[in-house]
Amino acid sequence: MISKKMKEHVKGSSMIRAMFEEGKKMIDLYGADDVHDFSLGNPSTPPPAEINGIINGILKDEKPTFVHGYMNNAGYEDVRETIAKSLNSKYGTSYGAANVIMTVGAAGGLNIILKTLLDPDDEVVVFAPFFGEYRAYTSNYDGKLVVVSANAPDFQPNLAEFAGKLTARTKAVIVNSPNNPTGVIYSEETLEALAGMLREAQEKFGTSIYLLADEPYRELVYDGGFVPFIPKHYENTIVGYSFSKSLSLPGERIGYLVVPSEVADFDDVLSGATVANRISGFVNAPSLQQRTVAKCLDMETDVSGYNKNREALYNGLTEAGYECVKPQGAFYLFVKSPIESDVEFCSLAKKYHILIVPGTAFACPGYVRIAYCVAHETIVASLPKFKKLLEEVR
Amino acid sequence: MISKKMKEHVKGSSMIRAMFEEGKKMIDLYGADDVHDFSLGNPSTPPPAEINGIINGILKDEKPTFVHGYMNNAGYEDVRETIAKSLNSKYGTSYGAANVIMTVGAAGGLNIILKTLLDPDDEVVVFAPFFGEYRAYTSNYDGKLVVVSANAPDFQPNLAEFAGKLTARTKAVIVNSPNNPTGVIYSEETLEALAGMLREAQEKFGTSIYLLADEPYRELVYDGGFVPFIPKHYENTIVGYSFSKSLSLPGERIGYLVVPSEVADFDDVLSGATVANRISGFVNAPSLQQRTVAKCLDMETDVSGYNKNREALYNGLTEAGYECVKPQGAFYLFVKSPIESDVEFCSLAKKYHILIVPGTAFACPGYVRIAYCVAHETIVASLPKFKKLLEEVR
Numbered sequence: 001m002i003s004k005k006m007k008e009h010v011k012g013s014s015m016i017r018a019m020f021e022e023g024k025k026m027i028d029l030y031g032a033d034d035v036h037d038f039s040l041g042n043p044s045t046p047p048p049a050e051i052n053g054i055i056n057g058i059l060k061d062e063k064p065t066f067v068h069g070y071m072n073n074a075g076y077e078d079v080r081e082t083i084a085k086s087l088n089s090k091y092g093t094s095y096g097a098a099n100v101i102m103t104v105g106a107a108g109g110l111n112i113i114l115k116t117l118l119d120p121d122d123e124v125v126v127f128a129p130f131f132g133e134y135r136a137y138t139s140n141y142d143g144k145l146v147v148v149s150a151n152a153p154d155f156q157p158n159l160a161e162f163a164g165k166l167t168a169r170t171k172a173v174i175v176n177s178p179n180n181p182t183g184v185i186y187s188e189e190t191l192e193a194l195a196g197m198l199r200e201a202q203e204k205f206g207t208s209i210y211l212l213a214d215e216p217y218r219e220l221v222y223d224g225g226f227v228p229f230i231p232k233h234y235e236n237t238i239v240g241y242s243f244s245k246s247l248s249l250p251g252e253r254i255g256y257l258v259v260p261s262e263v264a265d266f267d268d269v270l271s272g273a274t275v276a277n278r279i280s281g282f283v284n285a286p287s288l289q290q291r292t293v294a295k296c297l298d299m300e301t302d303v304s305g306y307n308k309n310r311e312a313l314y315n316g317l318t319e320a321g322y323e324c325v326k327p328q329g330a331f332y333l334f335v336k337s338p339i340e341s342d343v344e345f346c347s348l349a350k351k352y353h354i355l356i357v358p359g360t361a362f363a364c365p366g367y368v369r370i371a372y373c374v375a376h377e378t379i380v381a382s383l384p385k386f387k388k389l390l391e392e393v394r
Numbered sequence: 395m396i397s398k399k400m401k402e403h404v405k406g407s408s409m410i411r412a413m414f415e416e417g418k419k420m421i422d423l424y425g426a427d428d429v430h431d432f433s434l435g436n437p438s439t440p441p442p443a444e445i446n447g448i449i450n451g452i453l454k455d456e457k458p459t460f461v462h463g464y465m466n467n468a469g470y471e472d473v474r475e476t477i478a479k480s481l482n483s484k485y486g487t488s489y490g491a492a493n494v495i496m497t498v499g500a501a502g503g504l505n506i507i508l509k510t511l512l513d514p515d516d517e518v519v520v521f522a523p524f525f526g527e528y529r530a531y532t533s534n535y536d537g538k539l540v541v542v543s544a545n546a547p548d549f550q551p552n553l554a555e556f557a558g559k560l561t562a563r564t565k566a567v568i569v570n571s572p573n574n575p576t577g578v579i580y581s582e583e584t585l586e587a588l589a590g591m592l593r594e595a596q597e598k599f600g601t602s603i604y605l606l607a608d609e610p611y612r613e614l615v616y617d618g619g620f621v622p623f624i625p626k627h628y629e630n631t632i633v634g635y636s637f638s639k640s641l642s643l644p645g646e647r648i649g650y651l652v653v654p655s656e657v658a659d660f661d662d663v664l665s666g667a668t669v670a671n672r673i674s675g676f677v678n679a680p681s682l683q684q685r686t687v688a689k690c691l692d693m694e695t696d697v698s699g700y701n702k703n704r705e706a707l708y709n710g711l712t713e714a715g716y717e718c719v720k721p722q723g724a725f726y727l728f729v730k731s732p733i734e735s736d737v738e739f740c741s742l743a744k745k746y747h748i749l750i751v752p753g754t755a756f757a758c759p760g761y762v763r764i765a766y767c768v769a770h771e772t773i774v775a776s777l778p779k780f781k782k783l784l785e786e787v788r
Contacts, residue, residue, distance in 0.1 A: 001511075001601075001602050001658055001659040001662065001663075002510050002511060002659060002662045002663060002666040003509075003510065003511060003512055003513045003516075003535070003666075004513055005513070006509065006510050006511075006666045006669065006670060007662070007666075009666075009669050009670075009673060010662070010665050010666055010669050013665075013669050017467065017672065020464075021466070040464060042459075042463050042464045043459065043463070044459060045459075046457075046458045046459050047458050047459075047462055051458070052450075052453040052454070052458075055449065055450075055453060056446075056450055056453070059446040059449060059450070060446070063440075064440045064441050064445070064446075064642070065436075065437065065438065065439075065440050065441075065642065067645075068441055068642060068643045068644070068645050068646050069436050069437070069642075069644060069645050070414075070434060070436045070644050070645055071645060072415070073411065104498060104647070104675060104676060104677075105675070105677060107675040107676075107677050108675040108676065108677075109675075110675065111674060111675030112675075115397070115400060116396050116397065116400050117395075117396060117397060117400075118397050119397045119398055119399070122397075133672075133673065136673035137673065137675065140673065140674065141397070207395075208395045248458070248459065248462060248463075249462045250462070250463060250464045250677075251461075251462050251463050251464055251465060251678060251680070251681025251682075252462050252680050252681055252682060253498070253676070253677060253678070253679075253680050253681075264395055265395040265396060268395065268396045268401070268404070269395075269396060271404050271407075272396040272397075272400045272401075272403075272404055275400065275403050275404050275407050276400060276403075278411065278527075279403060279527065279530035279531070279534065280505060280534065280674065280675070281498060281499070281501040281502040281503075281504065281505030281506070281531065281674070281676075282498060282501075282502065282647070282675070282676070283498075283499060283501050283502075283644075283647060284645060284647070285647075286645070286646050286647050286680040286683065287645025287646055287647075288645075288646060288682075288683075289680065289682075
């Protein structure tokens with residue numbers, strides 16, 4: 001009796017979330033020490049220690065009907081202004097409050113911008129491997145997902161294939177760098193080339209193609225790596241940001257969209273996204289968290305714990321004989337499945353109480369994703385088991 | 395270049411929100427004391443004084459990666475269990491955690507349940523006057539809104555007309571009691587009769603019809619009035635609740651759905667709504683606020699301030715010669731427009747710096763809505779102006 005579309009969504013529902021639920025059951029059965037749950041991107045590094053004091057201060061100093069009340073559907077004006085200024089000082093841009101829309105995380109942001117842009121059958125191009133939710137987000141607005149296949153082993157976007165997939169119906173392209181699930185950062189050269197192809201396609205078809213930069217992992221970078229600011233490379237870029245990973249607040253659902261004044265049909269896009277925020281049922285990003293993150297913009301994200309995990313996991317698995325992509329950012333390791341079927345491999349891993357996600361969930365079969373935003377002991381304890389697992393399947 | 399559908403939404407965008415923005419501009423021009431903004435249901439009674447201590451306590455006592463982390467897309471298990479128990483003690487039900495889904499306010503809840511239920515062209519019946527957003531929420535999932543006309547002067551649902559509007563495509567009926575914009579509580583007799591008609595239609599068409607009870611105003615009741623608990627009257631009822639008004643937390647976006655085990659296709663509806671919560675971009679209701687409201691369930695909502703406003707406004711306007719429906723709940727007064735066009739009347743009111751919303755926004759032309767969740771002084775100061783306004787148009 002539920003809708004046909006939702007029935008399909010439930011059937012094909014997130015492997016990642018299914019694992020997360022399974023992990024909780026395993027912990028009940030075997031105890032937390034004997035379960036190695038690498039399924040979900042749920043930060044293990046706590047939020048900055050200052051955050052409790054910041055929240056307490058807001059509650060103490062500001063009027064409660066203001067802190068917990070309605071504001072413009074795009075968010076508090078002063079919060080948006082503060083974020084714009086922080087971006088300006090980091091990236092040399094000249095944004096104002098009008099270029100920022102506060103959203104319910106990056107997921108909320110991507111949904112409202114896709115709702116704003118997509119007519120039925122409009123095409124959204126993504127590069128495998130990609131976060132599987134893009135499929136649902138596009139389907140929510142009856143868009144058509146167009147997948148560019150994965151480009152192993154460096155996992156930069158496959159631009160040769162991309163060029164052939166741009167059509168008169170291409171409305172948006174989603175890029176996610178640092179990437180979930182590979183940890184790869186898209187290089188400036190890649191982005192310049194991609195921008196050139198987009199401009200060419202816009203001219204050829206007489207259309208506007210929006211580049212949606214999904215950037216929850218922007219601050220999670222290792223070895224002094226550099227994440228290019230994509231609006232610098234392509235004028236029709238809209239950035240979706242989230243504080244879920246940088247401030248370890250994924251449950252709070254707080255992020256923002258940057259809509260630069262240069263994007264095509266700026267006024268329509270801005271008012272469309274603001275109205276979409278309201279009518280989709282978000283109404284506005286959670287108010288207390290809006291005020292909180294505005295006071296955390298200059299905090300450094302502490303990646304030392306993730307980096308320690310990254311080194312231990314990458315080195316341990318490589319030494320054991322696995323083939324891995326060394327992540328430059330985010331907190332995922334993308335590993336070649338030692339047997340053809342990644343789904344079967346993840347199934348076998350469960351015998352060792354290891355929970356990992358098949359690359360199939362990211363449109364990249366033959367690989368598995370290990371989310372290493374876990375306690376360091378989980379990594380250490382899992383390594384001998386990963387070794388045994390490899391011996392078993394060889 | 396934005397989608398055709400969004401273009402329409404932007405064009406017909408909420409009159410209420412437009413007023414809210416206009417109000418802020420007027421305040422800049424004339425000063426807050428000289429603007430009487432009755433446009434938005436933004437609570438003027440502050441949240442309970444205990445709430446700061448509760449939030450600080452949670453931040454102090456609970457692990458930050460837990461308080462701000464991901465949980466099941468339906469919400470924290472313990473929070474859902476606590477809410478179920480609180481409902482059970484109030485209404486004699488026997489709900490468990492599995493009957494409660496935490497949502498991003500009632501707006502988020504209504505959206506995920508409509509996304510779960512509606513195939514394109516499925517019909518959703520509403521009773522005028524109704525919260526205009528139902529139109530957008532239904533359109534989001536390509537449903538067809540079927541409006542039963544208003545039943546002045548008591549504004550109970552027009553059941554005679556309703557019976558004729560139930561078809562084989564009716565998937566849901568939305569009721570909102572205490573009602574926005576009239577403040578009327580739907581009586582037990584009304585609900586019993588409505589339930590009978592729904593059962594008859596289900597049998598006749600061999601379908602399931604879900605009654606969606608949108609209940610953000612459940613706790614805002616005057617003169618010891620009684621709000622029937624609708625699942626007691628009709629087994630296929632799903633309740634959408636919000637803490638926006640009862641705890642004065644509208645900006646925090648926190649509420650829940652109750653999906654009783656008796657509803658048709660319970661398992662599908664439950665998993666559908668949980669998946670819809672995720673893929674719509676909500677992911678989950680804001681985590682800190684979930685934990686906060688679970689500790690506030692037994693607090694009495696203080697309606698004394700609203701009641702004082704209600705009496706002053708109702709008496710003042712009635713004495714001045716306006717025809718009003720005396721509200722039994724919520725914080726809106728629905729007033730007959732003294733001239734034929736409610737839109738024109740609201741326009742004239744602006745000359746007196748009075749912001750009120752035309753009934754047309756609620757599919758009930760000829761009336762206007764006054765949201766009296768404002769400072770008492772605003773009411774007192776506005777009364778002579780309302781009087782002059784009436785004299786002007788007579």
